[in-house]
Every structure is written in structure tokens, then in C-alpha cells.
Amino acid sequence: xxxxxxxxxxxxxxxxxxxxxxxxxxxxxxxxxxxxxxxxxxxxxxxxxxxxxxxxxxxxxxxxxxxxxxxxxxxxxxxxxxxxxxxxxxxxxxxxxxxxxxxxxxxxxxxxxxxxxxxxxxxxxxxxxxxxxxxxxxxxxxxxxxxxxxxxxxxxxxxxxxxxxxxxxxxxxxxxxxxxxxxxxxxxxxxxxxxxxx
Amino acid sequence: xxxxxxxxxxxxxxxxxxxxxxxxxxxxxxxxxxxxxxxxxxxxxxxxxxxxxxxxxxxxxxxxxxxxxxxxxxxxxxxxxxxxxxxxxxxxxxxxxxxxxxxxxxxxxxxxxxxxxxxxxxxxxxxxxxxxxxxxxxxxxxxxxxxxxxxxxxxxxxxxxxxxxxxxxxxxxxxxxxxxxxxxxxxxxxxxxxxxxxxxxxxxxxxxxxxxxxxxxxxxxxxxxxxxxxxxxxxxxxxxxxxxxxxxxxxxxxxxxxxxxxxxxxxxxxxxxxxxxxxxxxxxxxxxxxxxxxxxxxxxxxxxxxxxxxxxxxxxxxxxxxxxxxxxxxxxxxxxxxxxxxxxxxxxxxxxxxxxxxxxxxxxxxxxxxxxxxxxxxxxxxxxxxxxxxxxxxxxxxxxxxxxxxxxxxxxxxxxxxxxxxxxxxxxxxxxxxxxxxxxxxxxxxxxxxxxxxxxxxx
Numbered sequence: 001x002x003x004x005x006x007x008x009x010x011x012x013x014x015x016x017x018x019x020x021x022x023x024x025x026x027x028x029x030x031x032x033x034x035x036x037x038x039x040x041x042x043x044x045x046x047x048x049x050x051x052x053x054x055x056x057x058x059x060x061x062x063x064x065x066x067x068x069x070x071x072x073x074x075x076x077x078x079x080x081x082x083x084x085x086x087x088x089x090x091x092x093x094x095x096x097x098x099x100x101x102x103x104x105x106x107x108x109x110x111x112x113x114x115x116x117x118x119x120x121x122x123x124x125x126x127x128x129x130x131x132x133x134x135x136x137x138x139x140x141x142x143x144x145x146x147x148x149x150x151x152x153x154x155x156x157x158x159x160x161x162x163x164x165x166x167x168x169x170x171x172x173x174x175x176x177x178x179x180x181x182x183x184x185x186x187x188x189x190x191x192x193x194x195x196x197x198x
Numbered sequence: 199x200x201x202x203x204x205x206x207x208x209x210x211x212x213x214x215x216x217x218x219x220x221x222x223x224x225x226x227x228x229x230x231x232x233x234x235x236x237x238x239x240x241x242x243x244x245x246x247x248x249x250x251x252x253x254x255x256x257x258x259x260x261x262x263x264x265x266x267x268x269x270x271x272x273x274x275x276x277x278x279x280x281x282x283x284x285x286x287x288x289x290x291x292x293x294x295x296x297x298x299x300x301x302x303x304x305x306x307x308x309x310x311x312x313x314x315x316x317x318x319x320x321x322x323x324x325x326x327x328x329x330x331x332x333x334x335x336x337x338x339x340x341x342x343x344x345x346x347x348x349x350x351x352x353x354x355x356x357x358x359x360x361x362x363x364x365x366x367x368x369x370x371x372x373x374x375x376x377x378x379x380x381x382x383x384x385x386x387x388x389x390x391x392x393x394x395x396x397x398x399x400x401x402x403x404x405x406x407x408x409x410x411x412x413x414x415x416x417x418x419x420x421x422x423x424x425x426x427x428x429x430x431x432x433x434x435x436x437x438x439x440x441x442x443x444x445x446x447x448x449x450x451x452x453x454x455x456x457x458x459x460x461x462x463x464x465x466x467x468x469x470x471x472x473x474x475x476x477x478x479x480x481x482x483x484x485x486x487x488x489x490x491x492x493x494x495x496x497x498x499x500x501x502x503x504x505x506x507x508x509x510x511x512x513x514x515x516x517x518x519x520x521x522x523x524x525x526x527x528x529x530x531x532x533x534x535x536x537x538x539x540x541x542x543x544x545x546x547x548x549x550x551x552x553x554x555x556x557x558x559x560x561x562x563x564x565x566x567x568x569x570x571x572x573x574x575x576x577x578x579x580x581x582x583x584x585x586x587x588x589x590x591x592x593x594x595x596x597x598x599x600x601x602x603x604x605x606x607x608x609x610x611x612x613x614x615x616x617x618x619x620x621x622x623x624x625x626x627x628x629x630x631x632x633x634x635x636x637x638x639x640x641x642x643x644x645x646x647x648x649x650x651x652x653x654x655x656x657x
Binding site for chain 2: 028033053057
């Protein structure tokens with residue numbers, strides 16, 4: 001999608017750029033104001049709400065813009081992000097934080113958005129543990145196979161009984177292996193949760 | 199007598215203007231201002247009392263100045279009903295909120311008079327956090343002939359007193375004193391923007407950004423919360439209260455306006471907490487006028503009931519609207535105050551002028567409405583004839599008892615001689631506060647630190 005090199009008329013481009021620059025100008029002003037208000041001891045609730053609503057509406061309008069505009073809008077990423085963080089911090093100071101979700105269709109954010117760690121967390125959660133390992137032959141670890149639980153180590157038996165001995169040892173280690181596998185997965189879940197902050 | 203031919207000529211000339219209004223205003227018979235312009239002198243509220251005899255102003259420095267109209271005297275007919283200073287007092291002082299480490303401004307946001315019930319006058323004045331009830335009373339007699347002290351106040355030697363006498367009241371120079379009778383504090387977390395006295399004369403309400411409280415005049419340590427729009431989760435806050443007022447006759451009814459351009463009418467009989475409105479007034483947005491600033495300019499800065507109680511008037515950044523209480527879906531009248539600013543909204547946003555809160559007022563008969571603008575201009579709209587006029591509150595053009603000349607803002611290319619172009623407007627000279635005498639055509643206009651009082655020429 002990016003870098004497709006769309007041809008457009010110069011007049012269209014200029015119009016878009018003019019419209020873009022005035023929007024950019026106003027959004028930058030919003031950012032400046034919010035930052036100024038943030039520096040005040042007691043920010044003005046009325047003005048903050050009005051500006052926050054205006055920016056919110058503008059970002060909603062942005063969502064509705066056509067795909068072609070995404071490229072131009074990529075120029076606005078920094079200001080929108082800065083604005084979001086400025087709005088968040090000022091509203092936090094005012095004892096509230098307004099939930100301004102970043103626009104979903106802006107250039108670099110699209111790239112970042114597609115990474116979408118949050119989805120992969122649920123991906124891990126949704127799948128049963130067994131499915132992950134369906135490629136691996138787990139017949140040795142099936143519960144049908146009668147293996148006694150972990151036994152204390154015994155002195156090596158007679159040679160005739162040697163083949164049998166491997167099983168208990170295998171079983172104990174396989175039980176351990178399953179334990180270890182299950183532990184790893186839950187730890188991975190846990191780590192993913194921390195990373196995504198969900 | 200010298201004036202008569204002058205007036206005739208003026209009248210004739212003004213007739214083309216008088217078609218706008220049935221009366222013509224003379225410029226200030228009194229211009230009252232401080233010689234030095236400091237921040238503290240900026241007038242922040244203006245209000246006539248119920249008879250129009252008194253006019254109160256509040257300023258940024260927390261002072262209240264009350265003017266009284268002179269009685270008409272046959273000896274000096276030309277000084278018919280001029281307003282002179284009657285009383286001055288410091289209503290609010292700057293305070294410091296130690297809990298939040300914030301300074302509380304002493305600026306008087308609103309003054310509201312109580313109807314007169316005895317010889318004294320009572321008014322409510324409020325800053326951002328505290329409402330005070332002031333008693334203004336006259337003293338023109340003083341007792342003389344005390345037994346235990348002499349006329350200078352020095353104590354007499356009791357052993358020297360041989361006779362007893364009864365003190366008598368003797369006239370003295372008039373002294374007007376203002377005493378704080380009640381202080382209504384600690385009820386508002388956010389900034390108070392409105393106060394309104396109820397028609398029962400026993401209660402009043404105070405409104406801040408998110409809450410409205412109902413008070414009894416006698417009780418200062420308790421107030422009832424009647425409106426609360428603070429969301430449980432502050433992340434969801436999108437609207438604040440901007441103004442509130444009681445109905446002039448129905449003591450159970452009040453309205454409040456919001457930053458989203460809506461008005462809610464509430465009935466206190468339905469429930470203790472009036473979070474559910476009885477009526478909701480909102481005009482659907484005109485999509486052709488949609489812009490980045492639509493939300494901001496739709497915020498209502500003032501709401502006023504008509505004297506009849508049948509209509510409400512709202513002021514947003516560019517317009518004044520009159521609503522019929524019986525029709526919620528749109529206003530019955532819309533007046534453009536300064537539509538030429540619509541193309542300048544970006545600059546006005548930059549210099550914060552777009553957040554200016556203009557007030558609006560009705561005349562005594564509800565036939566004319568008035569509101570302020572920039573460049574010390576103020577506008578009047580006659581609801582019956584649909585005429586409007588722009589006047590200027592300025593020293594330069596006002597000779598005493600000359601007639602005010604209507605002004606005009608030129609939008610397009612060709613500027614006529616007396617017109618002023620949009621780009622020449624002075625946005626630092628804004629008229630936010632005006633007041634209209636309850637029964638006569640006398641108006642008070644606050645222009646920064648100057649108060650102009652204009653009177654009707656027709657008599």
C-alpha cells in the first residue's frame with residue numbers, strides 16, 4: 001500500500017497541501033494550548049473540554065477520509081501523537097483522562113498497528129496447549145501408557161530387566177518435560193501480558 | 199432651548215436610524231472609570247437592582263461599586279436621573295487553597311440583587327468559590343448624649359456624673375455601609391459561573407462547571423446539590439455547565455446551558471437530583487456551516503429568561519438566540535452578532551478570543567435584546583421590527599447629551615467613510631457585560647475598566 005506512487009494533478013496536490021497545512025496549523029495550535037494549560041496551576045476545565053472535543057471530532061473525521069489521504073496524513077502523525085499525550089496529561093492533572101484513541105489509518109501507525117501484539121496474546125490464550133504441539137509426537141507422554149509415578153532410584157536390575165528400566169526413567173523425565181513445557185507456556189503468557197499491558 | 203432645533207435636525211437625520219429603534223440613545227451622561235488602568239479595575243459584572251434605582255458593578259480586584267440614581271429635581275432638570283457612586287466595598291479577597299496549592303481569584307464573577315424588603319439593600323456577590331450576601335444600609339442619624347462617654351468617645355469619670363440623660367438621635371451626613379451577612383463557602387469544587395435568586399426569595403442557586411447547588415439564605419453550612427453532571431469516570435467528560443438561571447415566576451423551574459450548545463430546563467418537583475431534564479433545547483447543526491471550530495463556537499456563554507418567563511435567550515460566540523419554552527427543537531429567533539468573524543475563527547482561536555464569554559440582556563418589555571461585541575461595540579436587536587443597530591462605547595465620540603451614532607463594520611472591499619473594516623477591529627476592547635434598566639431605557643455597558651451609562655433621549 002505504501003509507496004505505490006500515485007499520480008495526481010498538481011492542483012489537487014496543492015489543494016490538499018493547503019488544506020493539510022491549515023489543519024496542521026490548527027492542530028499545532030491545539031497542542032500548544034494544551035501544553036500551556038498544562039503549565040497552569042489550575043487548567044481551565046471549560047476550555048480543555050472544548051479543545052479535547054474538537055480534536056476528538058477531528059480525529060474521527062480523519063478516520064473517514066479516503067485511503068489516498070493516508071499518505072498526506074502521515075505528516076500529521078507526530079502532532080496527533082503529541083497532542084494525544086498532551087491531552088492525556090492535562091486531563092490527568094484535571095483528575096480525568098479522556099480516552100482519545102489514536103487514529104487507525106495513519107501511515108507509520110498502520111505499520112505499527114499491524115504488528116498488534118494484543119491479538120497475539122489472545123491467540124495464545126485461545127489455542128489449547130495441545131494444538132501447539134500437534135506436530136510433535138506425544139504418544140510417549142500419553143496418559144494411556146501405564147507409567148508409574150516418579151519412583152525413587154533403584155539399584156540397576158538384572159540384564160533381562162534392563163529394557164523395562166528405561167521406561168520409568170523416561171516416564172519421570174517425560175512427566176518433568178510436560179511440567180516444564182506447561183510452565184514455559186504459562187510464563188510466556190505472563191510475559192506477553194506484561195509486554196502488552198493488557 | 200438651544201437644543202431643540204438641534205434635536206429636530208438630529209431627529210430627522212436620525213429618523214433613518216430611528217426606524218431601527220423607536221428610541222435613540224444619548225452617550226454617557228456619566229462615564230465612570232479609574233484614572234489608572236490596572237488589571238484589578240477591569241469590570242467583570244454589571245447588574246441593576248429590581249427597581250433600577252441601584253446599579254452594581256464587580257471588578258477583577260474583588261470590589262463592588264454601587265451607583266444610585268439621583269432623584270429628579272426641578273432645580274436641575276438636565277441632571278435627570280444621573281447615576282452617582284453610592285457605596286464601594288471590598289467583597290472578596292484573594293485566597294489560597296492549601297490543599298490544592300491553588301490561588302483563588304478574588305474576581306467577582308456575578309452579582310445578583312435581592313428584592314428590597316426593608317430599608318436596606320441586599321445583594322449576592324460571588325467569585326470562583328464563595329458566595330456572599332451583603333447588606334447595604336444607610337445611616338443618616340447618630341445618637342448623641344451618652345452618659346458614660348463624651349462626644350469624642352472618651353470615657354467620663356463616673357464619679358463626675360451627677361445626672362442621667364437619654365441619648366437622642368441627631369442627623370448626620372449620610373453614610374452608606376456594607377456588611378457581609380452570610381458567607382456560603384466550601385460547596386464548589388469547580389469554578390462558579392452563575393448565581394440566581396429564586397422567585398420565592400428564600401433560596402438561590404450557584405452553578406459551577408459540573409454541579410448546581412441550591413441554598414437557603416439563612417443556612418450557610420449546607421446546600422443541596424440539584425444538578426451533577428460529573429461522570430463517574432472522568433474520562434467520559436465532554437460537557438460542562440456554562441450558565442444557569444431560575445424561572446422569574448415559577449420557583450420550581452430553572453434552566454442551565456452547556457458547552458455543547460444545549461439548554462436543559464429542570465423541574466425541582468420531580469426529584470431531588472435534577473439530572474433528568476424536563477425539557478431539552480437543542481438546534482440541529484447546519485452542515486453547511488460545519489468547521490473545525492463548530493463545537494467551540496456553539497458553547498453557550500449566557501442564558502437569560504425573558505421577564506415574562508415565556509422565552510429564554512442564549513448567547514454563543516457568533517449569535518444570540520431566542521427560544522420559546524414550548525418548542526425544544528429549534529430557537530424561534532436567531533440574530534447574528536458579528537458573523538463577519540466567521541472567516542476569522544482561526545485567528546480568534548489563536549489569541550483565545552474565541553473563548554470570550556459574552557452576556558446578553560432583555561429590555562424591560564422583552565422587545566429588545568442587547569449583547570456586546572469587539573472594538574467596544576455592542577448590538578441591539580428589536581424583536582418586533584427585526585431591526586438591529588451597532589453602537590460604540592467610547593470616549594472619543596461621545597459629547598455629553600449628543601446622540602450616539604450607529605456604527606457599521608465593513609466586510610467586503612469598498613469601505614464607506616464611517617465604516618470600519620474587520621481587520622481594524624480591536625479585539626482587546628470587548629464588551630462582555632451589559633445591563634438594562636428593568637423598566638426604562640437606560641443601559642449600562644462595561645468596556646474593560648470603564649462603565650458607560652446611556653439614557654434614552656426620547657422624553
